[in-house]
Amino acid sequence: MAQHAPMVELAHAAKRLVAVGDYGTILLSDDSGRSWRQARSVATDTMLTAVAFTGPEIGWAAGHGGVILKTVNGGETWTLAHRAAPDMVLMSLAFETPERGIAVGAYGAALRTEDGGATWQAVPLGTGEDADRHLNHVAVSAGGTLLVAAEVGTIFRSADGGRSWSTVTLPIKGSVWRILGLGDGSLLATAMGGRLFRSRDDGMTWTALQSPTTQSLSGAVQLADGRVVVVGLAGTVLTGQGDGSGFSALTQPDRVNISSTLAVGESEVVLAGLNGITRLNLKNRTP
Structure with a gap:
């Protein structure tokens, strides 16, 4: 557990x-x-x-x-x-x-x-x-x-x-x-x-x-492909361009607060929050 x-x-x-x-x-x-x-x-x-x-x-x-x-x-x-x-x-x-x-x-x-x-x-x-x-x-x-x-x-x-x-x-x-x-x-x-x-x-x-x-934004990471991922309260996940522009938002279904994120591979991230550790694949997510 x-x-x-x-x-x-x-x-x-x-x-x-x-x-x-x-x-x-x-x-x-x-x-x-x-x-x-x-x-x-x-x-x-x-x-x-x-x-x-x-x-x-x-x-x-x-x-x-x-x-x-x-x-x-x-x-x-x-x-x-x-x-x-x-x-x-x-x-x-x-x-x-x-x-x-x-x-x-x-x-x-x-x-x-x-x-x-x-x-x-x-x-x-x-x-x-x-x-x-x-x-x-x-x-x-x-x-x-x-x-x-x-x-x-x-x-x-x-x-x-x-x-x-x-x-x-x-x-x-x-x-x-x-x-x-x-x-x-x-x-x-x-x-x-x-x-x-x-x-x-x-x-x-x-x-x-x-x-x-x-939503308040508590964690951020840059992926190998250059995109920037920002996470925060209520399951918020933002993805943007490598220069920090053009952000769009998605919300994790559980809407649980996310405190930190880390890149794993080209397009995946690990999320840390109130529900522990989860993985998220952003391969088909734009930008």
Whole structure:
């Protein structure tokens, strides 16, 4: 039944797929998401909301209770690497290099490592009202810039490895949920209310895109054929052109919230959400 537990985030570990979610559940798939099995041991039973790999064997997961887990065997077993404040909720993590990574979460929580996860230090991203924004997602652009999607239309940006941060504010009051780097070097941001934005200058300025939905959009991925897939609440799945334009919408029959998506093959995606893990074939879907 673990495959049907609420799942939050997905990552590639070379050819393996790894999913994390509620109750400390971590699932592994070695056949592009057709079948899943549980990790042999996980050093927490709290909700996990983030997962990232720096190679086929070394990976990281984070979540509620300020926990950061590490695997050295492709996700088979997970040990506790760091525990921050018990009331800290970590929402996302990313690594620029195997040594340098950042985890972000609620109320401005941000932890930085520069020694491959051996130690983690709190770092401030904003000041004043921006200091305690919920930090929903962290991404690394093709140019190496760190970008953090936050609430109240806020995006934090660092071009020097997290040593200093600037604030970009989008013309919305709701949260920015995810930032995706596209194949042409531009960036796509997804937000509350079905809002979509694109940046062509590494996150310094953003332009609003046409969106066919008002559902909040929480996950995004680019397929091998160049199309962009965006997922969100109420079973929403958008497909668009490789430049982030021309989106059209479909709705999954169960209308269950989808939190994340990962590409498998030319035209299929794996979806993580309240009903666990499902696969979706977009071969005949346009654009």
